[in-house]
Amino acid sequence: MADTPTHVESSKVESSRPDFIRLAEVTKRFGATPPALDKVSGIIRGGEITGLVGPDGAGKTTLIRLMTGLMVPEEGSLMVLGFDTVRQAAEIQAAIGYMPQRFGLYEDLTIQENLNLYADLRGLPKSERPAVFEELLTFTDLKRFTARLAGKLSGGMKQKLGLACALLKKPRLLLLDEPGVGVDPISRRELWKMVEDLTKEGIGVVWSTAYLDEAEACDRVLLLNQGKLLFAGEPADLTSRVDGRVFRLSGTEGRRRQVLAQVLNRDGVIDGVIQGDAIRLVMKAGTDANLAVPKDAGADVKVEPTPPRFEDAFVDMLGGGPGGRSRLADAARALPQEGDRPVIEAHGLTKRFGDFTASDKITFDIPRGQIFGLLGPNGAGKSTTFKMLCGLLKPTEGEGRVAGFDLRRDGAEARNRLGYMAQKFSLYGDLSVAQNLDFFAGVYGLSGQRRRERISLMTDIFDFKARADMSAKDLPLGLKQRLALACAVMHEPQVLFLDEPTSGVDPITRREFWTHINGLVEKGVTVLVTTHFMDEAEYCDRISLIYRGRSIALGSPDELKAKVATSENPDPTMEDAFIALVEASESEERAAA
């Protein structure tokens, strides 16, 4: 017992950790919009990782830039390492390491040249350089690639180099702005490990993220939403608010989407999401989860308690998720089954750019009314596969068909049947909401009565009326998301192509989005979604795991998770499954070579 550190002991250590940053009622506004940060107060300590958590637009980057002294707060004050950010910015900048979101790397310089440049900029004495470079390159495992251009590195390697550059002059405080974005789960874990090692030397780390699973791993979090601080403290303290209120509902036999839609409308249900074949529920305190189960859900339905997660608590804090009814799906026509042909077919889809094979013999098919996911890190080839199927890229070999059409050949007619929504919500930012709706109605050939009907239906369902004249680029992120969905489904497509549709949006907006998608799928719409976001993968009926251009696993989320379950980890997460499968594929490859 004496050897194992107990909770009491660790909190004793914590209290001895020094305060590195003190935020006092920090407020920052940009223009006339609601404040980017609204009276945020808190403390960040040395020797631990503090998560700055929140969806895009929550104010994370603004807060980090205020900490560096690059920006000045409107009200309130920030003390960083004992210095005031307004008056002593130079002292702060000399003592911290800062890694901005879009790495401060020079893409046309090699790894070594980037390091040299940053050593010059930070004034690292020439005599110390060889030793420091050696240490950092070993630490980040980049030694083999020093002559490679930074622009040619993978997302994970870029972040590691960025980290190395930020660590050149051993900082006391390290500020990392979304280091996990665009990085595959394996590199993300490596990066995390490196940062954890740094905290052991007493360095304070601020890690900003929109991923709530990353938040869970932090020693302490500051949870931001729309510029307001919702919570400050240990993540376990936050999750404890939903202790005993989180349940797993399984055994719905492929009817999980219908059941979820019903469950969400019951009293006492705060939140519900699909998790593989099961449903995850958060109940109001003192409500029996069994009462939430609809009577016709089937005899095999099981409700069992499950440990709470950060996201459950976050949603609870925001007042719960949206209801289960999708007015969009209610208004949609049911699409009948046409023959028994799959709606989307990929046969040996291959794309080569020069001698680089971006995707290699990808094969799968998707029956009507299913959600299929292409899961993989950035640059693995999932976007290439996606683009070949929706006709944006021509396959080097193989064939892709949507609703029986080859999109490269049959063109416009086939494209009339699909809806497309890209990651960055490719709306026309300078056009108003109404003009965007009008444009998409027009290019999809809607005219006259039907056009007016569809536009007013979308305006009504998504509540655009009040903002019809606002430029799309000025909308809050959640509304942009809605508008993109409205534009994509305006013409009632049979097939929806979604490219990372909910990355970075807040959990409520994400739930709302998936409620619509689930509803449409129940009406017979077929969905292909690409994602590197493990939570989105849980919504899929089946997933193809894409890694280095190849599909290394195919199956339902639960099948993939079951594949990697071990006695130590009987209930692996999607990310565990991803990592284990990638590692297995790599060792297979090595064995073959």
Next chain:
Amino acid sequence: MWWTRLKALILKELLAVLRDPRGRIILIVPPVIQLVVFSYAATLEVRNVDVMVLNRDAGHWGYELVQRIEGSPTFRKVSFTDSPEVLHEAVDRQKVLAAVQISPTFSRDIEAKQPTDVQIILDGRRSNASQIVGGYLNQIVAGLSADTPAGQKAKSSAVSIMPRNWFNPNLIYQWFMVPNLIGSIALLIGMIVTALSIARERELGTFDQLMVSPLRTHEILIGKLLPPMMIGLVHISLYIVAAIVVFGIPLRGSLLLLYGSSIIFMASIVGLGLFISAMSMTQQQAILGAFLVLVPGMLLSGFATPIENMPGWLQPVTYINPLRYFLVIVRGVFLKDIPVSQVVTLTIPLAFIAAFTLSAAAWLFRKRLE
């Protein structure tokens, strides 16, 4: 069906330019600047010139010449010196553009009916201006020499020249420049608006969205080409109104001919603009690409310098420049009633150029989709 799609795209393209603050700046600022700069500031006439006179002659004729130089409206300031060194220095330091030296025997030679001369020193560093000033001074000296006793005697037998300027009787500089501006502004606007159109969509990520819509490739091309042509024609119209109302330039020819050829001219421009746009990944690249074409396009058009003055090997290059033909048409319609046959002769090459640039743009656009 196709019309619904195309109409939506054209409307979107116009809105995208008009609602974007940067887009609006491009539409408003360059035309105004160009109009002000070229029609008022960048004049090719030589005025406000300083000269220096070194008069070593003590007689009547030297004095007379100085009087005439001082009386000329061309020269802002006439200064005097007795020292050749000062004169040398004044030219050296560009204090004066020209210097006149009158020899000590000037009056005596004239009275004796002997040939005599006046030295004019010009600053060759400003070759164009000094050429013109040289001409002015020549005129003054020639006038003087006609009034000398020897000149008076010769006058009865000499041929005198009576110049008359047709089309622009008073040689008003703006009558030449403003019609030119109509062509060049249409080139500038048409080129930049088109060049930005696809590049903007690529940069903002909306291009894929457009490509997965049922719009056919040729519909996208038409939808991208028509709006800049429309915008260009609006600019042409505004400039025509400004030329007539603000500058009082006569409109002697047919507007119908002008608009007819304008459409063909704009087609050749937007084809080129779309080619640049299809090539560029970002708006910055597109703007750079457009200027790479715009600058030689302006210089090799006869806009500022006559094509006849260019070296022989360069002149054929101007044949592929649409602005070259269009400027002749615009000036022709304004200043002389240009005949239909000449407009047709000038429009045929424009149509060929348009056919070429439009096909090249369509080809590259399709190729870049692969």
